[in-house]
Amino acid sequence: MVRYALKRLLLVVPTLFLVSLFVFAIVRAIPGDVVDMMLEQFQYGKDAAELRQKLGLDRPLAEQYLVWVGGVLRGNLGQSLWTKRPALVDIAARFPVTLTLSLLSIVISLLVALPVGILAAVKQDTSGDYAARSFAIGALSIPNFWLATLIVVIPSFYFQWAPSIGNFVGFREDPGGYVAQLVLPAICLGITQAGVIMRMTRGMMLEVLRQDYVRTAWAKGLAGQGVVLRHALRNAMIPIVTVIGGQMPFYVGGSIVMEHIFGLPGMGSFVLEAISRRDYPVIQAVNLFVALLVILSNLLVDLSYGALDPRLRHE
C-alpha cells in the first residue's frame, strides 16, 4: 500500500510541471500584447515598462518561468494589479466558502443519488426505475444556473419570499447561518451531479448484482439488505468514487456560477471579478490553486481505492 501510494505520488510530478507551464502560459499566450491591452482597456497605470516588469514579462522566457515557479514554491502566487494584495491572501479568505459549498453539494448529490440509484437497479424496469432514470436525465438537462435563477425569481414573485442574497454571514459570526445560506446553492449545484452519480450507481449495481457471488449470497439465504449493501454496493463503489472524485473540477467550476448568483464571497466570484478586470496575476493564481486542488483530490480518490478494495492493498 505504501509503495502504491509512493508510486502514485511520483506520477503527480510531471502533471504538476505541465500544469505550471499551462498557468505560466496564460498571460503569454494572448494574441497581441497583453500589456498594451491592459493599459488601453483597463487602465492599469500608464507606464507599459512598469507593468511589464510587474508581470515579469521583461525578462527571457526561461528566466521568467524559473522566477515565477520560485515564487510559487515560497507561497507567492502573485499580486493583484487591482487591489495590490497578494492573491494567496484573498484565496485563503475565500476558499473555505467554495470548499463548504462543494462539500455540501457532494453530500446532497450522494444523499439523492445513492439510494435512488440502488433502488432503481434492484427494482429494474419497474415504474420506480423509470421515474429514477427520468429524474437523472432531467437533472442532466436542466442548467444549474437556470434552476438557481428560478429559485430566486419564482418564490419572490408568487410568495414574496426570496433567499437572502448579498447578506453573507461568516462562519465565526453564526456557524448555523453560514451553512444554511449555502444549502440552496448547494442543492442547485448538487442536483446535476446527482443525475450523473445516480446513472453510474444504477449501471454499476446492475452489473454487480448479476455476478455469481451475489447469486451465491442470495442462495445462502442472506437477507436482501445485506446482500445489496455489503456484497453488491461495496464492489460497485470503486467506479462511483472515481466519478465523484473526478467531478471535483465540476464542483469548483459550478461554484463560480452559484457564487455569482447567490452573491457568495468564494473563489468563484473572486476569479470572475479578476477575469472581468483582466487581473492576470490573480487569474493565474486561482487557476494554479484550483489545479493543485484537483490533483490532490484525484490523489485521495486513488488512495481510497485501497480502503475500498482490499485486493489493491496487497498488490
Next chain:
Amino acid sequence: MAPWTRASGMSKGAFGVLLRRKPLGALGGVLLLVMVGLAFFGGWVAPYGYDDADVFSRLRPASGSHWLGTDNLGRDLLSRIIYGARVSMAVGFGGVALGLAGATLVGLLSGYFGGRVDILVQRVVDAFMCFPLLLVALTIMALLGPGLVNVILTLGLVLAVRDSRVIRSAVLTVKTNLYVESARALGAGHGAMIVRHIFPNIVAPIIILATVNLGAVILIEAALSFLGFGVPPPHPSWGGMLSGAGLVHMLRAPWLALWPGVALSLAVFGANMLGDALRDVLDPRLRGTE
C-alpha cells in the same frame, strides 16, 4: 471488422430503427432538428425581429400579440428565443465539429504511434484535465475577448483535448484487430493504415461523442453568456437572456426567467437523449442491457 461498425446497418432507415428501439432518443433527435430548423429559418418563423423594441409594451405577460410576453425593452420574448437558437446551435455544432476534428487528429496520432509521443500527449491531457472546464473556458475567453467565433474556438479547443483520450482508447482497441496486423504485414504505410483501416472503425465512437458533447457544449456556452463572457448583446442567446443583469426585471416578470431556460433545457435534453440512444445502439457492450 471492429464491433462498432456492425451498427452501420443504422444507415438503412436509421431513423426508423431509432424510433422503434429508442423512442425517447428519436424524440431527442426531433427536438434537435426543430432547434436547428429554428436556427436556420428563425427569421421567417419569428413574429418580430430580435431587436424590435416597443417601449409601450414593456414587461408585458403572455398575450395574443406576444405569446410569451415581452422583456424590459418591450422586445418579443418568443422571437428572441427563436433567434437565440442560432447562437446555441452555431456554438453547439461548431464547437463539437472543431473539437472532434482536433480530438480525432490527436487521438489517432497518440494511439496509433504510441511510445514516447503517446506518453507525452497523455501527460499534457492529464494536466489539462486538472482545470475545471468552465474556468478554462472563462480564462481563454478573457484572453480572446467575447464573440461568437471566440466561443466556438474556445470550446472546440477544450473538447479537442478532453475527447482525444476517448478517441485514443478506441484507436488502441482497433489497433489490436487481426485485419490491422494483416494490413501491416502486407506492407501498408502509416498513412494508409490510419486513413483506410483505423479511422473508418472509430467513426461510431466519434458519432457518439458528438451527440453526447453537443448538450455539454450548449450548456457551457449558455453558462458563459450567463456570466457575460459569451456572445455580446444585442444578439440574443438563451444564457445571456437569463443573465444576472436582467434579474431585477425577472423579479417583476418571471416569464423572462422561465422560457429561455425551457428552450435551453429542451435543446440539451434532445442532445442527451439522442446521444444516449446512439450509444446504446452503436456500442455493442451495452446491447441487451436496455
